[in-house]
Amino acid sequence: MQNKVWQWTGPNEVTSGVAERKDPGSGEAEIRILSIGVCGTDLHIMSGHAGFGTPPLPLGHELAGVVERIGAGVAGWQPGDRVCIDPLIGCGTCRECLAGNKHRCAKSGEIGLHFPGGWQEYLTVPAANLYRLPDSVGFAEATQAETLHCCLGGIDKLNIRLGTHAAVIGDGPTGLYYVQLLKAAGASHISLYGMRDSRLDLGRRLGADVTVNLRSPDAAAAAIASETQDIAIDAAGNEASLKLGIELLKRSGQLLLFGLPGQPILADIQAVVLKELTLSGSTNAPQVWPRVLEMMASGSVRVEPLLTQRYPFEELDQAIAFARSEPDEAVKVIVGQA
Ligand SMILES: [Zn+2]
Ligand SMILES: [Zn+2]
Structure with a gap:
């Protein structure tokens, strides 16, 4: 056959x-x-x-x-x-x-x-x-x-309370799934960070309250200055997205590392320590x-x-x-x- x-x-x-x-x-x-x-x-x-x-x-x-x-x-x-x-x-x-x-x-x-x-x-x-x-x-x-299932496994690793503020970095399919899963888990305010307007629009339709196009540096800077997130999910997996995740979090925030960097990348561990962040990696x-x-x-x-x-x-x-x-x-x- x-x-x-x-x-x-x-x-x-x-x-x-x-x-x-x-x-x-x-x-x-x-x-x-x-x-x-x-x-x-x-x-x-x-x-x-x-x-x-x-x-x-x-x-x-x-x-x-x-x-x-x-x-x-x-x-x-x-x-x-x-x-x-x-x-x-x-x-x-x-x-x-x-x-x-x-x-x-x-x-x-x-x-x-x-x-x-x-x-x-x-x-x-x-x-x-x-x-x-x-x-x-x-x-x-x-x-x-x-x-x-990979995304839901990541959500399970976070302590999400009703009313939580969360940021998703990355506008690929996993970022768009994370927006929906955070919503379903009770997050009250979800920000989506990406590079493509069409996908950010889709993210808003799927539940993101705020979207930021990182190609516009002013918008990204304003978002960092004005937001304190309980949770950040790095669904992009590069040095810039990791940096942004650490910056967006409030003290004692949780960072989920989901996107896979193609090579070793640098991270501001001083900020992780001083802000008392929790970092979790997640796969299947x-x-x-x-x-x-x-x-x-x-x-x-x-x-x-x-x-x-x-x-x-x-x-x-x-x-x-x-x-x-x-x-x-x-x-x-x-x-x-x-
Ligand atoms: Zn796949
Ligand atoms: Zn085995």
């Missing part, structure tokens, strides 16, 4: 081909991939600077589809079930895995980053990595459960997936406004090219069906 596949084959290069379909083994399920989110991480890996993944490799870690076949010993799943996929795979036997923290497993890796991902018609994955989609959540939306959060799907189903987080472009699977190369060449326009590019 044949499987249509797109692979990352070299610096910024994708190539289509066919491969044999893999029969699901014990504990595995074969998923017909129906929707794929294009992530900044995909572009980063394809540039060759991510430090992991070796071409040729099908990428794709934001995935939704239907169960096609199940392997031996798989209970609770039937062909046709609508699912999204947690791409993270741990060893399953170490202390962290057994405690439900497979993202902290020394041997863990991700489908689409370290292992073959979902840029294919059919993908075989451990059945334990599947989550059932609520009827009201479409496949394109469901790809975003992966991104959202395996235990929050069911709550992400609850939030999507209930409408307390909205994904649809972020899905800006759609391409059929046959044009995955064009979707990638668009995401790379039009970062202002492409908030979240989806490959496959709605």
Whole structure:
């Protein structure tokens, strides 16, 4: 049985081909991939600077589809079930895995980053990595459960009280999700800092009370001078965003470090000490997936406004090219069906 596949084959290069379909083994399920989110991480890996993944490799870690076949010993799943996929795979036997923290497993890796991902018609994955989609959540939306679960894991690390003031730095998809999650968590005043007016407008529609375009230095300076935030979330991950996060916080504020700097960066630790700030890093959060799907189903987080472009699977190369060449326009590019 044949499987249509797109692979990352070299610096910024994708190539289509066919491969044999893999029969699901014990504990595995074969998923017909129906929707794929294009992530900044995909572009980063394809540039060759991510430090992991070796071409040729099908990428794709934001995935939704239907169960096609199940392997031996798989209970609770039937062909046709609508699912999204947690791409993270741990060893399953170490202390962290057994405690439900497979993202902290020394041997863990991700489908689409370290292992073959979902840029294919059919993908075989451990059945334990599947989550059932609520009827009201479409496949394109469901790809975003992966991104959202990382964001919700970050929110869980913060002490958010009703009436809190919070700042989000970064107007990419994660920044826009954080605005919504902070709102849902009871923050009463949310400021969004970014570089692109169109995305800041979207941030206001999704719940930001104030937006600041950092390309206008006067606006940024005024915002720092006039605001004292309880919480700042760095969803950009660079030296300037970290500096801004530290400046925006009031004494004893909490800084969530979420965006991933590509290299070591400098930080004003003196300010961190003197202001008695709490810094937390955050990556994946395996235990929050069911709550992400609850939030999507209930409408307390909205994904649809972020899905800006759609391409059929046959044009995955064009979707990638668009995401790379039009970062202002492409908030979240989806490959496959709605
Ligand atoms: Zn991603
Ligand atoms: Zn482990």
